[in-house]
Amino acid sequence: MKMDPMHQFAVEPLSAHPLLQIAGHPIYFTNQALWMFIVVGAISLFMVMATSRRSLVPGRMQSMAEISYEFVANMIGTASGEDGLRFFPFVFTIFMFVLFSNFLGLLPGSFTVTSQIAVTFGLAAFIILLVIVTGFIHHGIGFLRLFVPKAPFILLLLLVPIEIISFMTRPISLSVRLFANMLAGHTMLKVFASFVIMLGGAGGVLSLLSVAPFALIVAITALELLVAFLQAYVFAILTCIYLGEALHLHDHH
């Protein structure tokens, strides 16, 4: 039996025939597309169920929805200022999508949507495009002042290229952070799972030892739950910070 910890990330078509052809490239319905639908469906189901029977004293479902709403609203308020709240639907969508994909990816046998760089980079590129468009709408050409910190002219020769490069690498660092965290965590779980199988099959005293990596898997799964939430939080709050910078440039310091 071959144990490949990277097999879980393989994108495979679910049907033998492509859905459609675009410029000669076959477009398949893959397990990734299926899990993206499941994630969106789960979020929709959760929010619709939570808000269908509203009451003044919220029940369990309703308070979960209200907590997530308040959590994101507070996050935007602190990270990008009160006028950042107009981006609430966008940030809330991003946060819930990443959170649910991270959590659903932890189910055994499931597929982690956010472990694909294509997905995370798609999200990050869209965020940066929104930041740039927002900045130019609000400040016109003055948005370029974002790259000019308050410093003597001689230092500016050095600082402006650094600022520009740091802005350019934002979509890369934003997407790679989420993707690599998910990839590393899930690979680690599978590697420890293969330890359990190998030790269990070794026979004798070694079989009893397989309890140790199994206990470690339980602990790492708990850690991964924390990481899944933390990465969704970081992804959303960095979105807020970037949007806040586009709205206020350097003024809010």
Added chain:
Amino acid sequence: MELAAAKMIGAGLACIALVGAGIGIGNVFGSYLEGALRNPGAAATQTTNLLLGFALCEATGLFGLVIALIILFT
């Protein structure tokens, strides 16, 4: 064969990035605790910055992982 061996060595070397990430994460939480014990009242207001600093530090280590993967699988 030599290329395959060089790839393995390169991927292993890429893991040196974890040194920096480890020092960075230790610094973030250590400094936070130091500050939080001096002024517990302000500790709760800084958790956002704490998590942000942690994530930014951790990302640098993960870039090393990504480079290792690129070396191994291309």
